[in-house]
Amino acid sequence: MAVIALLTDFGAQDHYVGVLKGVILSIAPQAQIVDIGHGVPAYQWSAAQFLLQQAYPYFPPGTIYVAVVDPGVGGTRRPIALHTPWGYGVGPDNGLFTPWFPQADAVVALTHSRYWRTPSPSQTFHGRDIFAPAAAYLAAGVPLRELGEATDITTLAHWSPPPPQPTAHGWQGTIQYIDHFGNLITTLPANVISPDCRLQVALAGHVIPWGRCYSDVPVGTPVALIGSHGYVEVACHQGNAAQFFNAKIGDAVALVLSP
C-alpha cells in the first residue's frame, strides 16, 4: 500500500485537493493518501520547497510526493517525475525539487499521454490531469520510465535559497519561512553553532536572547533557538514573532558567536 503525500497551494476552500484524491483513488484504490499541507502561499514554490524538505525525512521509504505549486501550468515548464533513495517526486519543473537533484537517479518528463487522465489535459490544472494520475500509476506499479521521456537533471530548473554568509563575528542569514505561529525560520543551520559559544541573534535592530525552548523566556517575549527544522528560529513564547518584529521572508538575521 504505497503512501502518496500531497503538498500544494490549493488551499482549503475549494474542491481542488478533493479532486486530486478522487483521481488517485480511481486509478489506485489502495493508495494511502496523506496531506503534507495545502496552505503554501499561492504560487510560492520556494516555500513549497522548504516544506517538502522539512516533511520528507519523516515519511516511509518509497513515498510518492506530489508537490504542485505551479503558476506556470500549461506554459513551457515541463511536468516531471523523479526517483530518489527515499521515494518519488511528481510536480512541475520550476525548481521545487532542486534539493533532491544530487541524489536523484532518474528523471522523466511526463510526456506519455496514455498516463494522463485525458489526452486533452486542462491547461490550468495539471494536478488533476497529469500529476495525480502519474502518482497513482506509480503507486499501482507502473515503472517511472513508462511515464515519459528520460530527462537530464542538468536541464531542469534549479532554485535554492541564498546561503548564509560568514561575518567578522558570526553569520548573516535571512528568514526563509514564517509558520502559522509566526515563528521565523532562518537560513542559518544548527551546525554553525558550537556548544561552547555564547550566542546572540539580531533582527531588525533587536538583540534576541538565546534559549533551548520557547518557555525559557517570559510569555510574550522573543527567544532564539534551534527549531525543529534544524535552523536558527526566532519565536515569541505564546506569541507571534512575525507580528512582534513586523518581519517578512527575506529579512536579514545576524548570528553573533562569542566564544
Place this chain on the structure above:
Amino acid sequence: MAVIALLTDFGAQDHYVGVLKGVILSIAPQAQIVDIGHGVPAYQWSAAQFLLQQAYPYFPPGTIYVAVVDPGVGGTRRPIALHTPWGYGVGPDNGLFTPWFPQADAVVALTHSRYWRTPSPSQTFHGRDIFAPAAAYLAAGVPLRELGEATDITTLAHWSPPPPQPTAHGWQGTIQYIDHFGNLITTLPANVISPDCRLQVALAGHVIPWGRCYSDVPVGTPVALIGSHGYVEVACHQGNAAQFFNAKIGDAVALVLSP
C-alpha cells in the same frame, strides 16, 4: 471498500468534520473517507452545488457523497439520500443536489430513525446524527430504500444558477464562483466558443485578453481562458483577479465573439 466523500461549510477550526468521520468509522470501519472540502462559505449551498459538480466526475463509481451546507437544519427541510449512476448523494433537501435529479433513479427521505445515530437527533447537527450514519450504512451495504420513505423527485427543492443569455455579439453570464486564488469562474460554458472566433471578455468595464493558460500574459495582469471547470474563467497570472477587479459572485461578465 466504499469511498465516502465529504463536502461541508464546517470549516477547519472546529471538531465538526472530525465528528462526522468518527461516526462513519464507528459504523463502517472499512470506509475510505475523503474530504472534497469544508471551506464552502457558511450557509452557501449554491457554492456547495458548484463544488460538488466540479468534484464528482473525478471520483470512483459508487462513491457516497455527503454534502452538508444546511442552514435549515432541524426545520421543515427534509434530510434526503439519492442514487445516481455515479453514486449516492446524502444531505439536506435544499436544492444542493438539483443537477443530479435528471439521472437519479431513487430518492428517499431519511425518516427511518433506526438508521440515525440516536432516536433523538440534535436539531442543529444532522450531519452527525443523520447524514453521516446514512452514508456509513450505505457503505456497509444497507440498501437505500431501507433508510427511509421513497420520495418523488418533483417534490424536492430545486435551484440552478441563472443560465447565460445570448447578446448581439456573444453571451452575457455571471460569476458563479470565486476560488482560493481569486480566479473568477463564470456561468459561460466552454461550448459557447468556437475555435475560429476572436474572443473578448468584459468585466466591470475592463476588456480582458483571451489566453490558453495563465502564463500567456505578464505576471500580475488579467487573462480570460477556459478553466479546468469547463467554464470561461478570469484570472490574474500569479495574482488575484477577485481583488484586481473587486469582483463578487453574481457580477455580470460579457463574452464578445468576433468571427
Place this chain on the structure above:
Amino acid sequence: MAVIALLTDFGAQDHYVGVLKGVILSIAPQAQIVDIGHGVPAYQWSAAQFLLQQAYPYFPPGTIYVAVVDPGVGGTRRPIALHTPWGYGVGPDNGLFTPWFPQADAVVALTHSRYWRTPSPSQTFHGRDIFAPAAAYLAAGVPLRELGEATDITTLAHWSPPPPQPTAHGWQGTIQYIDHFGNLITTLPANVISPDCRLQVALAGHVIPWGRCYSDVPVGTPVALIGSHGYVEVACHQGNAAQFFNAKIGDAVALVLSP
C-alpha cells in the same frame, strides 16, 4: 486497524500535521489516521479540551487521541499518555485531558526514549518526536506501561472551565467556545432546563428568544437553543452571533427560567 485521531493548534499552512502522519505511518503503516482538527487557536489548550470532549464520544472504542496544544514544549511540563474505557490520550501534561482523569485507569510519563523518534528530541516539536511515535507504538500493540513511568493522576496538571452559578431566577454561565459559524457555546448544560420552563437568555444586555433550531427565527436574528454540544448555545440564523454581539470567550451569559 487502530484509529489515531489528531487534534492540534498546528493550523493548515505548514508541514507539521503532515509530519505527524508521516511519523505514524513509518511506525504503524496500518493505522487509520483521522483529523479531529488543527484549527485550535494557537496555544489555547482550554479550547482543545472543549473540542476533545465534543469529539471523543463519536469515535470507535479504542481510538488513540493525540492532542497537542503545547506552549510549554521542551520545558518542565511532562509528555504523558493515559488509558480510559474509550481509548488512549497522548499529549502534554497541561490540563488538556482533565475531564478524562476520573475514569483513567493508567497514566504514564513518556520517559522511555526507545519509543521516541530519536534519543535527542527537538525541544520545540514533541508532537513529531514523542507524541506521534507514542500513539503509533500503541496502535502497533505496545502496552501503555512500556512507554514510560507510571504516574499518579493527582500529580497531573488540572484545569476545568468555571462552573455555572445558580442565580435568583436561573443560572449564570460564560461563553466557553466560539465556533467557525460564530455560534456561542456557553458553559450552561442542557440539564439545567426543564421542559415546563419558559426560558430567556441574556447576553451583553440583549434578551434572546428561545428556539429549537436555527430557522425558528428570521434570517439574521439571534436565537438561543440547546446546541449539538449539549450546552445552551446562542446563534444567528444564517448569521454570525459572535459578530452580532461582539462576543468573546469568557463573556457572561444569564439563563432566566420562568416556571
